[in-house]
Amino acid sequence: MGRKVRCGRGPREENSLVMRKASFIYSVAAVAFTSIATLLLPHGSSAAMSAPGAQTVILRPTFAKDIAPILYKNCAGCHRAGEIAPMSLLTYEEARPWARAIREQVAQGTMPPWHVAAPRGTFSNDRRLSESERDTLIRWVDAGAPKGDPRDLPPPTKFTSGSEIGTPDVVLSMPSEFEVPASGTVPYQYFTVPTHFNEDKWVRAVEVRPGARSVVHHILVFCQEPGPPRPPGFVQVVPKMQAHGIAHAHGNGDAHATGHPRGPGALLGTTAPGTNAMIFEPGTAILVRKGATLVFQIHYTANGVVTGDRSSVGLIFAKRAPDLEIRNSAFVNAMFVIPAGARDQSVESAIQFEEDSHIWALFPHTHLRGKSWEYRLVYPDGRSETVLSVPKYDFNWQTYYVFARPLAVSKGTRLEATAHYDNSTGNRWNPDPSIDVRWGEQTWQEMQYSGITFTIDSQRRESARGGTAGR
Numbered sequence: 001m002g003r004k005v006r007c008g009r010g011p012r013e014e015n016s017l018v019m020r021k022a023s024f025i026y027s028v029a030a031v032a033f034t035s036i037a038t039l040l041l042p043h044g045s046s047a048a049m050s051a052p053g054a055q056t057v058i059l060r061p062t063f064a065k066d067i068a069p070i071l072y073k074n075c076a077g078c079h080r081a082g083e084i085a086p087m088s089l090l091t092y093e094e095a096r097p098w099a100r101a102i103r104e105q106v107a108q109g110t111m112p113p114w115h116v117a118a119p120r121g122t123f124s125n126d127r128r129l130s131e132s133e134r135d136t137l138i139r140w141v142d143a144g145a146p147k148g149d150p151r152d153l154p155p156p157t158k159f160t161s162g163s164e165i166g167t168p169d170v171v172l173s174m175p176s177e178f179e180v181p182a183s184g185t186v187p188y189q190y191f192t193v194p195t196h197f198n199e200d201k202w203v204r205a206v207e208v209r210p211g212a213r214s215v216v217h218h219i220l221v222f223c224q225e226p227g228p229p230r231p232p233g234f235v236q237v238v239p240k241m242q243a244h245g246i247a248h249a250h251g252n253g254d255a256h257a258t259g260h261p262r263g264p265g266a267l268l269g270t271t272a273p274g275t276n277a278m279i280f281e282p283g284t285a286i287l288v289r290k291g292a293t294l295v296f297q298i299h300y301t302a303n304g305v306v307t308g309d310r311s312s313v314g315l316i317f318a319k320r321a322p323d324l325e326i327r328n329s330a331f332v333n334a335m336f337v338i339p340a341g342a343r344d345q346s347v348e349s350a351i352q353f354e355e356d357s358h359i360w361a362l363f364p365h366t367h368l369r370g371k372s373w374e375y376r377l378v379y380p381d382g383r384s385e386t387v388l389s390v391p392k393y394d395f396n397w398q399t400y401y402v403f404a405r406p407l408a409v410s411k412g413t414r415l416e417a418t419a420h421y422d423n424s425t426g427n428r429w430n431p432d433p434s435i436d437v438r439w440g441e442q443t444w445q446e447m448q449y450s451g452i453t454f455t456i457d458s459q460r461r462e463s464a465r466g467g468t469a470g471r
């Protein structure tokens with residue numbers, strides 16, 4: 001791999017240079033995020049795929065025989081002590097009081113949480129229940145939620161409390177503990193964690209680990225590398241710098257300050273409800289460059305007790321350079337204004353691939369006014385298809401959507417992203433419907449940010465010719 005790989009943004013001066021070149025791609029990445037890993041290689045409880053074949057109708061399900069296995073597989077990832085959900089559903093005694101609520105949530109499809117409209121099997125990290133699992137849960141509650149014979153209970157699932165990816169080669173932690181107050185809203189916290197890598201590293205597994213799960217809602221780990229960003233493999237075609245720059249300047253004399261895509265870098269890993277470790281397929285890895293710095297963006301939720309958190313990310317290195325480099329990158333539209341009170345404002349962005357590539361995963365990210373997302377591929381022959389639709393975007397669930405089969409995109413294909421925002425009083429999460437909203441890192445500001453994980457096809461051939469052995 002003779003190619004220069006950079007991740008993250010350069011220093012400020014560089015960014016403005018990048019801006020002038022009409023490139024809004026601030027994060028050209030060399031790292032991956034956890035959910036991605038989940039997608040690339042389903043791992044742990046987050047990859048609860050349904051088995052469409054099995055449609056056995058269980059007439060009188062019991063907890064021991066029929067319900068416990070469903071809860072272990074589909075719910076316990078979050079519904080067990082120390083995890084994000086408010087209650088454990090591991091035992092009959094714990095689950096029984098929630099029977100009505102389980103029926104309701106499962107029937108409505110609000111649990112397990114999943115926000116994408118797509119046939120099952122499209123995403124490898126789809127959390128949805130199969131129809132038979134859902135029907136069995138409903139029938140169990142309707143039958144009075146019987147316990148059944150404890151001898152039928154499946155052996156308790158082992159949940160890792162240690163690392164899920166195996167023993168990391170390196171664990172990079174926040175420099176010190178952060179004290180999360182007992183109550184109130186905690187603004188987003190950012191922690192800078194130098195890697196101290198004195199050489200480039202190929203990473204084949206990433207796991208972001210909350211120090212205190214009870215207060216960590218989600219963590220996004222971004223990677224910033226010194227030096228200019230390397231060629232991203234795609235060009236940004238929307239927004240066009242000029243048009244949007246002018247439009248933006250109308251709304252605000254301080255266009256540069258507010259419109260600056262002060263993005264955090266490329267995602268290396270995430271942890272969010274239900275999303276954990278990422279392990280890349282053999283022969284693929286992500287590059288973290290020498291001198292890279294990680295930035296942890298942490299959303300804390302107070303839980304009634306003052307709690308100290310020191311979160312970390314664990315990495316496992318590949319022994320050799322991979323056949324195929326996993327690239328994590330991002331594209332944004334930072335030049336928007338969402339007028340006060342606007343109920344359905346759309347903001348577009350689009351990129352065009354410069355080489356035949358495969359898209360492995362997409363990560364839509366807005367803040368509290370985001371209401372939906374749609375991604376479309378427009379092929380060189382004019383054909384177009386929606387590849388990801390999030391009709392009810394929910395800021396509380398930061399999900400990397402991993403394609404079960406990576407999407408082939410030929411050179412010249414465009415990926416268009418549309419985010420819709422609700423800045424009206426009708427949006428109950430809206431922190432202030434009376435202000436015009438622009439790009440910014442704070443939750444009361446907005447983003448139109450798309451993380452993308454992709455590979456460039458020619459790299460495989462290049463490295464095959466070069467005789468680079470896979471992992």
Ligand code: HEC
Pocket residue numbers: 070071074075076077078079084085086098101102103105106111112113127129273274275396
């Ligand atoms: C990815 C994490 C996750 C998974 C998987 C998950 N839940 Fe939840 N669940 C939560 C969280 C977090 C809440 C708290 C409410 C919220 O934030 O939406 C919750 C809330 C609930 C509630 C409502 C509790 C209340 O206060 O009324 C029920 C019932 C429930 N879950 C049942 C289930 C069942 C049954 C499954 C599996 C079939 C499941 N959940 C899977 C995270 C999860």
